[in-house]
Amino acid sequence: MADEIATADPSTTPTETLDKLVVRFAGDSGDGMQLAGNRFTDASALFGNDLATLPDFPAEIRAPAGTLPGVSSFQVQIADYDILTAGDQPDCLVAMNPAALMTNLKDLRQGGTLIVNTDAFDERNLAKAGYESDPLDDDSLKGYRVIKVPMDDLTKEAVKDTGVKGRNVLRSKNLFALGLMAWLFNRPTEPTVDWIEKKFGKKEEVAAANIAAFQAGYNFGITTEATKNTFEVKPAALKPGTYTNVNGNTALAWGLIAASRKSGLPLFYGTYPITPASDILHELSHHKNFGVRTFQAEDEIAAVGATIGAAFAGNLAVTGSSGPGIALKSEGISLAFMLELPMIVINVQRGGPSTGLPTKPEQSDLLFSLYGRHGESPLPVLAIPTPSEAFLMAIEAARIAVKYMTPVILLSDNSVANASEPWLLPDLDSISEIDTEYAKHPNGPDGTFLPYMRNIDTFARPWAIPGTAGLEHRVGGLEKDALSGDVSYDPINHQLMTDTRAWKVANIANDIPQLEVDGEEDAEILVLGWGSTFGAIRAAARRVRLDGHKVACVQLRHLNPLPNNLGDILRGYEKILIPELNTGQLLKVIRAEFLIDATGLNKVAAEPFKVSEVSDKILEMIK
Amino acid sequence: MTTRSYTRGDFQTDQEVRWCPGCGDYTILASVQQFVAALGRPREEFVFISGIGCSSRFPYYMNTYGMHSIHGRAPAIASGVASTRPDLSVWVITGDGDALSIGGNHLIHALRRNVNLNILLFNNQIYGLTKGQYSPTSEVGKTTKSSPFGSIDYPFNPVSLALGAEASFVARTLDMDRNHTQGVLKAAYEHEGSAFIEIYQNCNVFNDKAFIQITGKEERVHNRIDLEHGKPIVFDGGSKAVVMRDGEATVVDSSSIDPTAILVHDETRPEPAIAFALSRLSHGPYGPTPLGIFRNVQRPAYDTELNAQLEKAKDRFGDGDLSQLIRSHGTWTVEEASSNGG
Numbered sequence: 001m002a003d004e005i006a007t008a009d010p011s012t013t014p015t016e017t018l019d020k021l022v023v024r025f026a027g028d029s030g031d032g033m034q035l036a037g038n039r040f041t042d043a044s045a046l047f048g049n050d051l052a053t054l055p056d057f058p059a060e061i062r063a064p065a066g067t068l069p070g071v072s073s074f075q076v077q078i079a080d081y082d083i084l085t086a087g088d089q090p091d092c093l094v095a096m097n098p099a100a101l102m103t104n105l106k107d108l109r110q111g112g113t114l115i116v117n118t119d120a121f122d123e124r125n126l127a128k129a130g131y132e133s134d135p136l137d138d139d140s141l142k143g144y145r146v147i148k149v150p151m152d153d154l155t156k157e158a159v160k161d162t163g164v165k166g167r168n169v170l171r172s173k174n175l176f177a178l179g180l181m182a183w184l185f186n187r188p189t190e191p192t193v194d195w196i197e198k199k200f201g202k203k204e205e206v207a208a209a210n211i212a213a214f215q216a217g218y219n220f221g222i223t224t225e226a227t228k229n230t231f232e233v234k235p236a237a238l239k240p241g242t243y244t245n246v247n248g249n250t251a252l253a254w255g256l257i258a259a260s261r262k263s264g265l266p267l268f269y270g271t272y273p274i275t276p277a278s279d280i281l282h283e284l285s286h287h288k289n290f291g292v293r294t295f296q297a298e299d300e301i302a303a304v305g306a307t308i309g310a311a312f313a314g315n316l317a318v319t320g321s322s323g324p325g326i327a328l329k330s331e332g333i334s335l336a337f338m339l340e341l342p343m344i345v346i347n348v349q350r351g352g353p354s355t356g357l358p359t360k361p362e363q364s365d366l367l368f369s370l371y372g373r374h375g376e377s378p379l380p381v382l383a384i385p386t387p388s389e390a391f392l393m394a395i396e397a398a399r400i401a402v403k404y405m406t407p408v409i410l411l412s413d414n415s416v417a418n419a420s421e422p423w424l425l426p427d428l429d430s431i432s433e434i435d436t437e438y439a440k441h442p443n444g445p446d447g448t449f450l451p452y453m454r455n456i457d458t459f460a461r462p463w464a465i466p467g468t469a470g471l472e473h474r475v476g477g478l479e480k481d482a483l484s485g486d487v488s489y490d491p492i493n494h495q496l497m498t499d500t501r502a503w504k505v506a507n508i509a510n511d512i513p514q515l516e517v518d519g520e521e522d523a524e525i526l527v528l529g530w531g532s533t534f535g536a537i538r539a540a541a542r543r544v545r546l547d548g549h550k551v552a553c554v555q556l557r558h559l560n561p562l563p564n565n566l567g568d569i570l571r572g573y574e575k576i577l578i579p580e581l582n583t584g585q586l587l588k589v590i591r592a593e594f595l596i597d598a599t600g601l602n603k604v605a606a607e608p609f610k611v612s613e614v615s616d617k618i619l620e621m622i623k
Numbered sequence: 624m625t626t627r628s629y630t631r632g633d634f635q636t637d638q639e640v641r642w643c644p645g646c647g648d649y650t651i652l653a654s655v656q657q658f659v660a661a662l663g664r665p666r667e668e669f670v671f672i673s674g675i676g677c678s679s680r681f682p683y684y685m686n687t688y689g690m691h692s693i694h695g696r697a698p699a700i701a702s703g704v705a706s707t708r709p710d711l712s713v714w715v716i717t718g719d720g721d722a723l724s725i726g727g728n729h730l731i732h733a734l735r736r737n738v739n740l741n742i743l744l745f746n747n748q749i750y751g752l753t754k755g756q757y758s759p760t761s762e763v764g765k766t767t768k769s770s771p772f773g774s775i776d777y778p779f780n781p782v783s784l785a786l787g788a789e790a791s792f793v794a795r796t797l798d799m800d801r802n803h804t805q806g807v808l809k810a811a812y813e814h815e816g817s818a819f820i821e822i823y824q825n826c827n828v829f830n831d832k833a834f835i836q837i838t839g840k841e842e843r844v845h846n847r848i849d850l851e852h853g854k855p856i857v858f859d860g861g862s863k864a865v866v867m868r869d870g871e872a873t874v875v876d877s878s879s880i881d882p883t884a885i886l887v888h889d890e891t892r893p894e895p896a897i898a899f900a901l902s903r904l905s906h907g908p909y910g911p912t913p914l915g916i917f918r919n920v921q922r923p924a925y926d927t928e929l930n931a932q933l934e935k936a937k938d939r940f941g942d943g944d945l946s947q948l949i950r951s952h953g954t955w956t957v958e959e960a961s962s963n964g965g
Binding site (some may be wrong): 473 | 668710935948
């Protein structure tokens, strides 16, 4: 069937070439918009475009059908050059029902293309979306190029001979919409057909129906000449090499497996399901042939507990969650800090506090990560800037954890975890091994073992795992003697141990990359970011430079300890802007650490920064 | 398996034992040390993990690997050790507050999963380390520092709770009876999966003589019901017996019934119902109370199953190839001299 589509002749419709394109699929959360968006993305990735995605879905699995809170959308930007974000404004919007139109139309570029499923525009759905009159019949869509398609009817017709029945018939309408989009934007069809066959191969009639609907959507474009012209975006001139399309959660899971291989330590992932971190568990649970043990605990506290046990037993031990779950793990993380065991704590941040906005991006757990524990318990904190970089950041977190015998907090967020981008696959051999050595021999006088006698360079204590003869020892949450690890209530020893633990973590600053400034070092303004704001900040800087201005950018990946040269960099600029998806958390840290009066650009509006928001602020500050 | 010759002293540490003089914990420590020494299993293969409370200081006094962790979480931490290291013998030391109050969830889930752990619950029916508040096993009406008008909390019966969680091994023993304790420890050690042992432990400072009905010279003869596998359940010099009536275990005068009606103890019954009925004979150590092994059945252990899945996956898919993994979602290649301008 792939051939049938590929050989259909769209040549009667002229093609306009674009350098970039932003499309958004929007529909009810049961309409399969995430699937349609992902397929459009993968076809574009395999075609060679650069791209970035922004999925946006409600926390409810199936919010009441047709309502505004039930709308799910998927935005992707594709381009023939390297892009950094999923785009500020869609050029094309697919609206599967009135609610999707109501919530998404405001974002569509003036003059943009709007594809609507007219079959969903009945009185009931219009009322649920809050329309008093049908927008398809009045002037409200003036200014857009509207393609009206009765998708329900056409899908029913397309799948009638495939054997699917009842409610399953209309399940294929997302594939109809995708087919039409494939025609309109000259996307290759084979990857989608191949994917359907692979995914639904065992349910023949479902595969047949999906392919038929996809094909019908594509052919609908050809035969009705739905638009004056179609569009194409040529492949991007990306760096040579082999690419795959990956999202942050997947890249993170693969990075943990890579860290396990590079360290020779078996991977243990103890966790409790929570949005948006669960996909890390799903991915890891497939890879048991890599020696990966996943442990779905009874609660968040047990998840961190089992992870501590696994670390004590000699594993590369990782726990993952999101804000509320990390709060529950807090006591356990402090124990791991006190025991000085290597461990990674992943926090895929979401809108908070409490249950907050579970499916929306936010960076509001920075201060919690830095300070959210009882007692004096500083931990290394890292943040992932882009989906694909999650791979290397996972390895970096493991390196620090094992080398310094400490838990490490690794921050991701909803816009990294679920967003995808092309990833230039690394040369795996060029990634450094993680030196791992369990203690093998007594290190004290007369053949005794001193579990807190430290490495002279790293101040790490030895990792003596159960099963090693002669190194039997006890650890615990009570303060320990600085050498023997025996319980000690000695005040001077407590001061020494507190200082030593803090110094050990602070010293990691000497073992992380120095920051590099992107852009004009003699600029008046520096934009300082951390984590997932990377794309919006860099794209904004480009835009400002196109206007003839100078701007410098730095993105922090290490938030504790901060890189050694950060202070010097900050002092080199007259103005410093810190954009964050919170109310100013890094801003507080920078002011506290460096006594520098930086300016915040802060937003907690359930979405990442638009490039224009950052570029407008930069321009405002330099004018 | 390597065997070595040990004495109890080999399992003692140089740490001063800091329980109150006369505490039942001393006897339990001696029983455990004596038991593991007699096994001859290499010392480094033992891991003792505890939570918080008086009993939880235990690992500091065992010359093995050990962790004194945080309140209630020992079963979870021990699950992480046992799941990844089937070569070790992993023990959880906990108390009535630690295991049944703050850590109740971890206890029942460890038992449900049947992780290879030996869980020793020292039940003294009081909070000792925090100096004398009522615990989740204290009897209703008990006057303590935090219940000056008497406790209104209905207590857990730890054996009933463990059986309700479908624990595959459930037993009860006494601190003072070292032979009985070691017999139960041996059966627990040999059992695959979670083994739960409630140990009645006297707190002579805050709850002295709580178990006097079972331990007192005069009283124990009348109240101690020793469960022995394959034998009719009789006690008090044979004058009393246990029968099943209307679905409940009931104490009767032996002389009043046909001897064949006496319940014969079978710890291997697949269903926990009769074991549960036996656990209801007493709600605490206040009258005739069963001691010994209530249940000892085989079902797959979590860690055995987990590690078998790993082996099976390796057999089926081969040892994981990282290079293939990162290419598994489909790839495309950008050639050197690409013709597209950026």
